[in-house]
Amino acid sequence: MKKLLIASISLIVLLQANAQYDPAALAVLDAMSNKYKKVEAFKASFSQKLTNESAGLDETISGDIAVKGDMYVLEVAGQKIFNDGTDVYTYNAEVNEVTISTYDPEESEITLSNVYDLYKNGFKYVLAETQSNGDRLIELDPESREKSYFKIRMTINAKDELKSFTVFERTGNKYVYSISSFAPANLSDSYFKFDTSKYPNVEVIDFR
DSSP states (O other), X not given: OHHHHXXXXXXXXXXXXXXXXXXXXXHXXXXXXXXXXXXXXXXXXXXXXXXXXTTTEEEEEEEEEEEETTEEEEEETXXXXXXXXXXXXXXXXXXXXXXXXXOOTTTOSSOTTTTTTGGGSSEEEEEEEEOTTSOEEEEEEESOTTSSEEEEEEEEOTTSOEEEEEEEETTSXXXXXXXXXXXXXXXXXXXXXXXXXXXXXXXXXXXX
């Protein structure tokens, strides 16, 4: 009886471990990733909602982003951020000031430019739910316990498009990113470079 109990427990643990690399979830994620990889560049509009019940936080901001490879231009919260793949220029129109820093890909772990491939490195995944409208809810669990977040939940529709993703942080913060529009775009590399000549008398603060 004791051996049977141990065997049953071992089987349950094995099934749970396998479920964390759910092939059904992987198929959905791969289809979504492959769809976006076919798009050389895109523009999207989004909203970000931050909530934390214990801290009484409930804030929403919206923005627009253009992406091409590792490069992006992000407009949000009164700032326009240019990332040309080498440097990051953060422009504040209110004070006509731009700060420059060296681009570090590891600094921003989860962004609209990398979220489509995020699952491929360092994550377990499971298909948590398929809704009646065809939306699939995928949960990603980081293998590293040193991450600031413990779960990411993606909603991918029947067309393999990412509708939203939610980041659950260990602090209790929950970030919900909802994508309201997405369209392929024809963007040159120069689009992602900050041109000081277009911003007369701008104050430049260079941290490189």
